[in-house]
Amino acid sequence: MVIPQRKRPEIALCQMGAAVDVGYAPRTLLPDRLVEEALGRYPRLGFKEAMTSAFCGLLRRNEAAAATSPVVADVGERRLDGFRPIHFCDVIAGAAFDE
Template sequence: MTNTPDDSAEKYQFITGIALPDSLLVRDATQFVRDTESQLLFNHSSRVFCFASLAGQRLKKTFDPELLYVGAMFHDLGLTRDFSTANERFEVDGANAARDFLKQRNIAQQDVDDVWTAIALHTTPGIPQHMHPVVALVTAGVELDVLGIGLADVHPESLDEILQRFPRTEQFKEDIISAFFDGIKHKPVTTFGNIKADVLADKDPAFKRINFCDIIRASSWDG
């Protein structure tokens, strides 16, 4: 789905406490995601960046806002038809898309790796917060926008500004669950071991979870 082009830097520079460089990388990332994602996912990803930025300031983490922006904006790209593969987790599909995008723009390999990891691990609770700030903050932003974790820490003024610029739909909770389902229903095996199996179980009565213990018992080992 293609959306109307937008001046990304203008959107962010007037939100209290959030700074986003008016750079070519940012503008390219914004247009890339706008041309690929639905308005629902674009607004969600934009809020993730905002909440991640505020979390970084609150936690006194040093981070590159451009890299954080790419990580936040690309984190759900693997749910889209253009970037969804048949066999990879959707998180890996999004991470690979971000990696290709950054490498084409000659971004340093370590920075590329940090963004890749941030996207690949954003649905793996308990690990990202111990890693590089970009990795930790992308997950923090996702958890706040989807799960409400840390919502009480956001200043009401900042929250109002973020929601005015990137509004949630009236039924966002159900809409985002449906978006997750639509993006992964064709490859249920990739949800093994991560929280997206819950989405399939909720939406598809015929879904059968893969059981880790069953895999162990069915292995080719004798004992």
């Protein structure tokens, strides 16, 4: 959460909301009234399953997407049989240079 907080306030606020939404930041950071109002306007509608399913779909289309995000790789490891993310040690060992 460090980088967005050094940006403009609206960027930090958006990042904080996303962190609370997915469970990285505690919901108690936000006032109950604000949470209730937001959920009244924008119900979650199965957000947890939809979010993880979206990441699974991304990985089915392009397994290399896991290399761009440890969060996406985590979902693949937990939800996709036989999924194994690309490990950085394998990437560097396979670099096209003689040592």
